[in-house]
Amino acid sequence: MDVKRVGIVGTGSFVPEHVLTNFDLEKMVDTTDEWIRTRTGIVERHVASRETSSSDLGVEAARQALKDSAIDPKEIDLIITATITPDMFFPSTACLIQSRLDVPHHIPSFDLSAACSGFVYALEVGRQFILNGTYKTILVVACDTLSKITDWKDRSTCVLLADGAGSAILKEVKGDFGILSTHLAADGRGQDLLHMPGGGSRYPATHETVERGLHFLKMKGNELFKIGVRLMARITRQALSECGLTEEDVSLLIMHQANIRILEAVAKRLEIPMEKVFVNIHKYGNTSAASCAIALDEAVREDRIKEGDIIVLCTMGAGLTWAAMVIRWGGIQMKGSR
Numbered sequence: 001m002d003v004k005r006v007g008i009v010g011t012g013s014f015v016p017e018h019v020l021t022n023f024d025l026e027k028m029v030d031t032t033d034e035w036i037r038t039r040t041g042i043v044e045r046h047v048a049s050r051e052t053s054s055s056d057l058g059v060e061a062a063r064q065a066l067k068d069s070a071i072d073p074k075e076i077d078l079i080i081t082a083t084i085t086p087d088m089f090f091p092s093t094a095c096l097i098q099s100r101l102d103v104p105h106h107i108p109s110f111d112l113s114a115a116c117s118g119f120v121y122a123l124e125v126g127r128q129f130i131l132n133g134t135y136k137t138i139l140v141v142a143c144d145t146l147s148k149i150t151d152w153k154d155r156s157t158c159v160l161l162a163d164g165a166g167s168a169i170l171k172e173v174k175g176d177f178g179i180l181s182t183h184l185a186a187d188g189r190g191q192d193l194l195h196m197p198g199g200g201s202r203y204p205a206t207h208e209t210v211e212r213g214l215h216f217l218k219m220k221g222n223e224l225f226k227i228g229v230r231l232m233a234r235i236t237r238q239a240l241s242e243c244g245l246t247e248e249d250v251s252l253l254i255m256h257q258a259n260i261r262i263l264e265a266v267a268k269r270l271e272i273p274m275e276k277v278f279v280n281i282h283k284y285g286n287t288s289a290a291s292c293a294i295a296l297d298e299a300v301r302e303d304r305i306k307e308g309d310i311i312v313l314c315t316m317g318a319g320l321t322w323a324a325m326v327i328r329w330g331g332i333q334m335k336g337s338r
């Protein structure tokens with residue numbers, strides 16, 4: 001009997017127009033283009049305007065994914081949005097996105113909070129719904145505007161964070177294609193390494209929480225760096241071995257773009273050459289949940305992925321959360337043109 005497989009049948013991405021360069025940041029905090037480039041690999045990043053929210057970016061990415069898949073939006077029967085910078089606490093950003101798309105206005109739509117791992121978490125939740133027969137065509141949107149929770153006076157974080165959105169459509173695919181295995185993981189004991197303490201039910205927004213800067217993202221970058229390298233390498237190996245593959249089978253490794261040195265260190269541990277690692281951090285910085293989704297869409301657009309290729313998506317972020325997904329690309333017709 002054939003195994004039921006779920007694949008990605010369309011991708012899209014969108015970043016806000018405004019580009020903030022390292023030279024712009026030199027004028028804002030005590031940093032240099034040289035430090036940012038050599039310590040992080042980032043050259044520039046896109047930052048949303050005051051009026052633009054995460055759902056605005058998500059809607060554009062979703063429209064592109066729909067066009068790319070050539071699927072009638074009326075076929076979408078579930079929307080999952082991965083974000084840690086929702087437009088507001090409620091309604092969910094997924095509901096806001098649904099309201100602006102030409103999808104049926106009764107389909108379930110919900111947000112998922114897994115920080116930078118959100119895209120892979122959302123793909124896996126969607127995959128399970130298709131495997132168990134509940135839904136057939138799922139729109140996943142990963143969108144974040146980290147610039148809105150950035151302390152623009154803190155040089156250790158503001159040079160890293162940025163805005164963007166990526167999207168993918170999930171559907172059953174034929175043959176031995178599609179998602180072969182996924183590993184999701186979390187360790188809540190790492191909560192203090194990366195968090196935004198204020199604005200929730202622990203420290204509801206008050207003048208005092210704002211004065212103390214609790215509404216800004218806080219990060220222990222150095223510790224995260226070391227842990228992240230270890231966790232991402234390990235979970236990639238686990239996901240590959242679960243479907244009987246090894247690092248040598250990987251055609252393209254698409255990781256959360258947090259720091260070029262993290263990408264290089266993970267690739268080294270896995271003995272995967274950098275030619276097989278997708279890198280776009282120089283253009284976008286760290287866009288949280290959107291990062292891996294934008295990278296996947298760009299890899300498709302740039303013809304870095306061929307039918308039959310083994311693609312690994314690998315992420316790590318606040319929670320701590322981390323995840324890896326192995327996909328054999330193909331079994332689909334991407335009919336749309338963009």
Ligand SMILES: CC(C)(COP(=O)(O)OP(=O)(O)OC[C@H]1O[C@@H](n2cnc3c(N)ncnc32)[C@H](O)[C@@H]1OP(=O)(O)O)[C@@H](O)C(=O)NCCC(=O)NCCS
Nearest residue numbers: 030031032035116155156159221222224225258259316317
């Ligand atoms: C944040 C990060 C770039 C810092 O790089 P690092 O090499 O670890 O640097 P350190 O934090 O050890 O700081 C080294 C020095 O640079 C300084 N520094 C920090 N940011 C700076 C900046 N923007 N410009 C210039 N100097 C800076 C520090 O103050 C420190 O100075 P000191 O030695 O005089 O105390 C890096 O740790 C990182 O990318 N971490 C992981 C981030 C991550 O994965 N985040 C999210 C996961 S979703």
